[in-house]
Amino acid sequence: MPKQRIFLSGVTGAMGFPSLKALLEDKDEIELVLLARPSEENKKKLKPFSGTAGLTIVWGDLTNYNDVKTCVQNTDIVLHLGGLVSPKADYQPELAMRINIGSTVNIVRAVKELNQVDKTHVVFIGTVAETGERMPPIHWGRVGDPIKPAIFDYYAVSKTAAERHLIESGTKWVSLRQTGIIGPVMADIEDAIMFHQGLDNVLEYASDRDSAVMLRNLCRKERSGSLGNNFWGHIFNIGGGESCRISAYNLYKKLFGEIGITNLSYVMDSNWSATRNFHGQYYLDSDKLNDILCFRNDSMDYFYEAYLKKLGGITAMARLITKLPGGQKMMGSIIKKRFHKLTKTENGTMRFAEENMEDHIIAFWGSKEAYKAIPPMDKFIPFSDYDKVVHIDHGYDESKPEAELNLDDVKEAAKFRGGECLSNNMTTGSWTEKLKFRCAFGHEFDASPRLVLEGGHWCPVCERESWNYHERAKVDPFFAQVWYPLHDKNEKGRKHPKKFSELNI
Numbered sequence: 001m002p003k004q005r006i007f008l009s010g011v012t013g014a015m016g017f018p019s020l021k022a023l024l025e026d027k028d029e030i031e032l033v034l035l036a037r038p039s040e041e042n043k044k045k046l047k048p049f050s051g052t053a054g055l056t057i058v059w060g061d062l063t064n065y066n067d068v069k070t071c072v073q074n075t076d077i078v079l080h081l082g083g084l085v086s087p088k089a090d091y092q093p094e095l096a097m098r099i100n101i102g103s104t105v106n107i108v109r110a111v112k113e114l115n116q117v118d119k120t121h122v123v124f125i126g127t128v129a130e131t132g133e134r135m136p137p138i139h140w141g142r143v144g145d146p147i148k149p150a151i152f153d154y155y156a157v158s159k160t161a162a163e164r165h166l167i168e169s170g171t172k173w174v175s176l177r178q179t180g181i182i183g184p185v186m187a188d189i190e191d192a193i194m195f196h197q198g199l200d201n202v203l204e205y206a207s208d209r210d211s212a213v214m215l216r217n218l219c220r221k222e223r224s225g226s227l228g229n230n231f232w233g234h235i236f237n238i239g240g241g242e243s244c245r246i247s248a249y250n251l252y253k254k255l256f257g258e259i260g261i262t263n264l265s266y267v268m269d270s271n272w273s274a275t276r277n278f279h280g281q282y283y284l285d286s287d288k289l290n291d292i293l294c295f296r297n298d299s300m301d302y303f304y305e306a307y308l309k310k311l312g313g314i315t316a317m318a319r320l321i322t323k324l325p326g327g328q329k330m331m332g333s334i335i336k337k338r339f340h341k342l343t344k345t346e347n348g349t350m351r352f353a354e355e356n357m358e359d360h361i362i363a364f365w366g367s368k369e370a371y372k373a374i375p376p377m378d379k380f381i382p383f384s385d386y387d388k389v390v391h392i393d394h395g396y397d398e399s400k401p402e403a404e405l406n407l408d409d410v411k412e413a414a415k416f417r418g419g420e421c422l423s424n425n426m427t428t429g430s431w432t433e434k435l436k437f438r439c440a441f442g443h444e445f446d447a448s449p450r451l452v453l454e455g456g457h458w459c460p461v462c463e464r465e466s467w468n469y470h471e472r473a474k475v476d477p478f479f480a481q482v483w484y485p486l487h488d489k490n491e492k493g494r495k496h497p498k499k500f501s502e503l504n505i
Contacts, residue, residue, distance in 0.1 A: 003054065004223050005031045007075045009062060009103065010082030012042050014185035015125070015178065018212035019081065020049070025216065027054055029223065035060055035071045035082070062103035065110070072110035077222060078122045079215055080107055086129070086155045087191040090347050093154035097500045100158035101165070105505065108169045117171055121232060123218065126163045126177040127279075128203070128237070129156035131456065131482075134281040138485045139202045140389045141281035143177070143235045146479045147456045150277045151363040151467045151496050161502040164460065167235075167451045168434070175235040175455075176214075176289065180280070182244070182303035183208035187310045192348040195272045195339075196364070199249040200383040203280035204239040207298035211238065214295035221293070231292060233432070235454055239286030243299035248273070249382045254300075255307055259315055259331070260322025265377035266332025272343050272350060274364035275374065276486055284389065362494050366487070392481050396453065403429040410435060410449055417458055418476035440475035441468075464501035471495060 006023065010016040011034045023032060031054045036042045038059040046057055060067030062082050072078060082103055089096035104124065111120045132148035134141050149156030166173050180186070182205045221227045246254075249264075256267055290296050308315050321327040343350035352360035353371055365371040375381075395416030396409045407426040414421040418440035427433055431450040438444050439459035451457045458479075462468055470493025473483035487493075 003029060003031045004077065004219060005033070005075050006077045006079060006219060007033045007035070007071045008079045008081065009035050009071075010080070010125075011036055012045050013081060013085070014181050014183065014208055015211050016081045017045070018183075018208045019079065019215045022212035022216040023219065024049075024052065024055075026220065027052065030054065030219065032056070033058060033071045033075065035062065035067060037061055062106065063099055065106045068103070068106040069110040069114065072107060072116070072120065073114055075116070075120050077219055078107055078111075078120060079125075079219075080104065080122060081125050083125075083159070084155070086153070087189065087193040087347070089155035089158070090153075090193060094500050094504070096154050097158045097161075097502070098505055100155070101162045101502050101505045104162035104165055108166060108171055111171050112169075120172065121222065122166060122171055122173045123215070124163060124166050124173060124175045126175045126235070127156060127159045128177055128179045128281065129153060129279040130160045130163065130177060131281065132156065132279050133277055133486060134202075134279070134482065135198055135276060135486055136200055136202070136383045136386070137388065138390050138392070138482055139281055139386065140284050141237075141392065142283065142285040143237055144394050144454050144456050145392050146482050147458065147463075148469065148479070148482060149467075150279055151469075152277075152360070153279070154500060156279065157463075157498065157501075160457070160463065163235075163455070164451060164457055165502070167455055167457075168448060170432075172232050174232050176238050177235065178206070178211065178238045179203060179240075179283075180205045181208050181211060182206070182240075182298070182300065182306070184306045184310070186303065187306040190342070192342045192345050195343055195349045196274050196347075197248045197278045197280070198275050199247070199252075199270065199273050199380065201248045201278050201280050202245065202282055202386065203248075204241070204282045204286060205244040205246070205300065205303070206238050206240040207244075207302050209302070210240060210295045210298050213297070214238065214289070214293045217293045217295055227292070233450070236289040237283045237286045238289060239283040240298065241286060241290065241296055245282050245386075246300055247382065247386070249380075251300075254304065256332075256335075258304060258308060259311070259318035261318075261328050261332050261335075263328060263332070263378070266329050267335045268339055268377065270377040270380050271353075271371065271374040272339070274349055275370070276366065277363045282386070359494065359496060362492060363496065366491055390485070393478070394453065395478050402431060405429055405431065405449060405453075410453070413453055413478075417452075417478045418472075419459070440472070464498065464503060466498055467496040469493075 033056045035058045083100045084096040132150045180203045321331050395413040406428045411421045419438050423435040432448050434446045443459050443461035473480040
């Protein structure tokens with residue numbers, strides 16, 4: 001019996017490197033092809049694997065079609081983890097678009113040109129950032145909720161466009177929307193992006209190790225033919241479950257509490273953090289993927305351990321100092337100066353405020369007045385009713401079996417999105433058939449029910465032109481559910497034009 005041939009992209013990344021190690025547990029049953037840029041760092045990282053039987057390293061680039069085609073040839077599964085992620089993507093948005101969309105386009109093209117549509121299954125790693133800002137009270141979400149990349153977040157924009165392309169490609173695919181990945185790589189991040197997250201923001205994290213086990217188990221189940229009919233051609237949220245759910249405020253309390261600092265005002269000011277326009281949610285449906293692939297093991301304790309390991313000997317010293325009179329404040333001031341410096345960098349929140357960058361002030365706080373009204377940290381009252389779920393209506397009868405979906409259902413959903421379905425015919429139960437739609441702004445486009453109803457995607461013209469959320473919420477009841485709970489109808493909205501789109505690729 002021929003071995004399962006797997007192409008793994010993004011192998012040197014936070015998720016890719018642990019996945020390589022997990023996949024090699026089955027090295028006698030697979031052939032593994034890796035694509036990596038020929039940087040000195042990558043060569044050093046992959047050198048220990050260079051002599052592994054059944055493993056091929058292709059030194060190249062995801063944006064080079066011939067490199068991708070070489071890797072895709074005769075492949076059974078493509079694990080597409082590669083991409084330029086935040087915070088790097090925030091500083092190089094055009095490159096992020098080129099890599100994240102271009103790589104997916106190249107993979108789809110290669111599968112088709114090699115006549116492997118019936119053979120090759122593409123596993124796309126999407127992102128929680130596709131659904132953007134989901135602060136309380138709408139902090140519980142699921143697949144099918146509105147796509148809403150945060151303003152200025154080109155990483156999310158690029159992954160949204162790439163997912164759309166794959167879903168409509170006619171290939172065999174699955175989209176796994178990754179959440180925040182806890183582990184040593186996250187513990188090493190020191191960037192202004194940490195203050196883009198509001199104090200009440202939430203995330204249901206997943207560990208790098210569990211994510212790797214997930215992909216290993218996926219390949220194992222595909223080899224054994226036990227994945228079933230409800231996996232391929234669908235979208236899933238990756239999440240670690242209850243033990244990996246935490247708010248930003250409580251995460252800070254835990255991390256600084258580990259070194260003896262119990263008063264957050266010693267280490268940061270509350271107005272350093274945005275109050276909106278990030279991403280994150282607790283998942284109502286992440287159990288679905290775990291039920292299939294059985295990968296959860298880690299809790300947030302794994303991240304706390306990685307954080308303390310990064311600090312090394314500083315931990316013991318800090319714990320000693322913070323026990324002394326005035327020690328918490330003294331130790332906190334050292335950290336606070338470091339954080340304050342971050343807030344004034346290129347993507348720092350204090351830079352936005354102090355340089356009166358109105359577009360960014362509106363996006364991250366709503367207005368200069370709202371920014372000035374933020375209470376000091378010692379007066380901040382964190383949100384606490386995290387168990388309450390606000391239901392997001394998807395605009396059609398979701399209780400019906402997929403096989404019974406009909407044109408009336410799709411028309412109902414389109415109307416709920418402020419538009420209409422213009423098609424007059426649809427094969428009952430077909431989720432992949434392209435139908436014609438018109439959005440509330442008059443743009444006509446083709447899309448499948450899978451993309452719109454399960455994916456939460458809508459008008460590609462609106463998506464590529466701007467972040468037009470304030471205007472869209474006025475005419476789109478579906479989208480209004482994830483906008484108005486967090487934005488006042490009378491506030492100063494703004495249409496933020498996009499500099500880059502999939503048309504630039």
